[in-house]
Amino acid sequence: MDDHQQNIIVKVKSMEDGGSILFRINTATPLRKLILAYCEWKELVADDIRLVHKGLQLERDRTPEQYKIKDGSVIYALLTLRGS
Numbered sequence: 001m002d003d004h005q006q007n008i009i010v011k012v013k014s015m016e017d018g019g020s021i022l023f024r025i026n027t028a029t030p031l032r033k034l035i036l037a038y039c040e041w042k043e044l045v046a047d048d049i050r051l052v053h054k055g056l057q058l059e060r061d062r063t064p065e066q067y068k069i070k071d072g073s074v075i076y077a078l079l080t081l082r083g084s
Contacts, residue, residue, distance in 0.1 A: 008064060008071040012038050012051070015078045027065040031058050038077060052076045 005028040012034070013020040021041055025034050031051060039046045051058040053067060053075045069075070 005065070006071075008069070008073075010034070010064070010069060010072075011074045012077050013074055014042070015076050020074075025064060027069070028063050030061050030063055032060040034075075035060060044079075048080050050078045050080055052078060 005026055007024055007026050009022055009024050011020045011022055021038065023034055023037060032046075035046050035049055035051060038044075039049055053069060053073065056067070058067060058075070064073075
C-alpha cells in the first residue's frame with residue numbers, strides 16, 4: 001500500500017433524519033463507493049444522494065485523499081430534490 005493510502009473511518013450523517021453511520025474507507029477509493037454503501041444501508045437511490053464535507057459538495061469520482069478527509073471526519077448526506 002502506498003504511504004499516502006490508508007484506511008480511515010468516517011461518519012456519514014443524514015441531513016434528513018440526523019442519523020449517522022460509520023464507514024471504513026481507503027483514502028484512495030473513489031467516493032462513489034461510499035455513496036453506494038450508504039445508499040444500500042439506508043435503502044436509497046445513489047443518484048439521489050450528495051455528500052458534503054466542510055461546506056463543499058464532494059464529487060463521486062474523487063477520493064478522500066484528494067479532499068484531505070481524515071480519520072474521524074463527518075460527511076453529510078443530502079437528498080437531492082428532483083423537479084418534474
